[in-house]
Amino acid sequence: MEIILGKTAGFCYGVSNAVNKAEEYVKCNKNKTVYCLGELVHNQDVTNKLEKEGLNFIEKVDEIGENISKEEKSLIIRAHGEPKSTYEILKKKNVEIIDLTCPxxxxxxxxxxxxxxxxxxxxxxxxxxxxxxxxxxxxxxxxxxxxxxxxxxxxxxxxxxxxxxxxxxxxxxxxxxxxxxxxxxxxxxxxxxxxxxxxxxxxxxxxxxxCNATRLRQEETEKISRQVDYMIIIGGKKSSNTRKLYDISAKNCKSAILVQNYLELENDYKDELDKIRKLQKVGIMAGASTPKESIEDLINLIK
Ligand code: SF4
Structure with missing residues (x-):
C-alpha cells in the first residue's frame, strides 16, 4: 500500500508557538497556578498532555481563584484570541496575562x-x-x-x-x-x-x-484527495481547520474519514481499518492542531 502523507500535515506555527510557550511557562513557574481560558488548541490529546504537566483549563474568568495572590496566578490566552472585554476583566481582576493569540x-x-x-x-x-x-x-x-x-x-x-x-x-x-x-x-x-x-x-x-497555514493545508488536501482511494483526516472534531480538510476530502474522494487519533480508528472503525489496509493508495492529512506523534501513531496502525 502507498501512503501519501501531506507535507503540511500537523501543527501550524501559531499552534506550535502557543503549545511550546505554554509548556515552557508552566515548567518555569511551578510556584504559580497557571490557567488557560478554554482549550489551548482544539485537540483533546494536546489538552490532556498539558493538563498532566500542570496547566489548569477553565471555561470562564470567574473560575480564577480569588484567594490566590497576583504573584501566584497567571492566565494564558490561547491562539484563537479573546474579545477586548476579556482583557479588561482580567486587568480589573489583577491577573497576569500570557497572551498567545496567533499573530x-x-x-x-x-x-x-x-x-x-x-x-x-x-x-x-x-x-x-x-x-x-x-x-x-x-x-x-x-x-x-x-x-x-x-x-x-x-x-x-x-x-x-x-x-x-x-x-x-x-x-x-x-x-x-x-x-x-x-x-x-x-x-x-x-x-x-x-x-x-x-x-x-x-x-x-x-x-x-x-491564514497561509490554512490555505496551504486546504490546497494540499485538494490535491491528495483527488489521487487516493481513501482519505484519512486526523485531528480534533472541534477544530475548524480540521473539519474543512474533511469537507474537501469528502467532496473529492469516494471514501473519507475524520478521526481524532489512531485509537478512534482502531476501536470505533474496525471495518474501515480492514478496508483501508486492502487499498492501494491512502492519503493522510492532519489539521493545524494535530501533534506529529498522533500522525505517526496513525501511520503505524495502518501499516
Ligand atoms: S491556523 Fe492560522 S491563524 Fe490559526 S493558529 Fe494556525 S497560523 Fe494562526
Missing part, C-alpha cells in the same frame, strides 16, 4: 478595530460560534454581521449601518466558499450602487484574512 488573529483584531473607527461596517465571513470569531467580534464595537451561509449575505446588507463596508474572514475559513461569497457580495454592491447617487454609493473593501 494572524491579532492582525484581524487590529484591522477591524481600525476600520470600525473609520466608520466602516464589518462583514465577517466566519462560523458564528467559533472562539476565534467571538474574540474578533469583541473588537468590532457591535458594527459587524457574520456571514456563515449564502442566506446571511442579504441579512448583512440589511443590518449594515454604514455605506462603507469591509469584508474579512475567519483565519480557517474554506477558501472556495470565501471566494464564492465575495463574488456574491460584489454583485449585490453593483446592483445596489446602480440605483444610488454618487455620494451615497457603497464603498466595498475586501481583505482575505484566511
Amino acid at each position: 494572524n488573529v491579532l492582525a484581524i483584531h487590529n484591522i477591524v478595530e481600525k476600520f470600525v473607527a473609520e466608520g466602516y461596517y464589518i462583514f465577517f465571513i466566519a462560523e458564528r460560534n467559533h472562539p476565534e470569531v467571538i474574540g474578533t467580534l469583541g473588537f468590532c464595537d457591535g458594527k459587524c454581521s457574520i456571514i456563515e451561509n449564502e442566506e446571511d449575505i442579504a441579512v448583512a446588507f440589511e443590518e449594515a449601518i454604514s455605506n462603507k463596508i469591509l469584508v474579512v474572514a475567519q483565519t480557517t475559513f474554506r477558501i472556495e466558499k470565501f471566494e464564492q461569497f465575495i463574488q456574491e457580495i460584489e454583485e449585490k454592491v453593483r446592483e445596489i450602487n446602480n440605483n444610488k447617487e454618487e455620494n451615497s454609493k457603497i464603498i466595498l473593501e475586501v481583505k482575505n484574512t484566511i
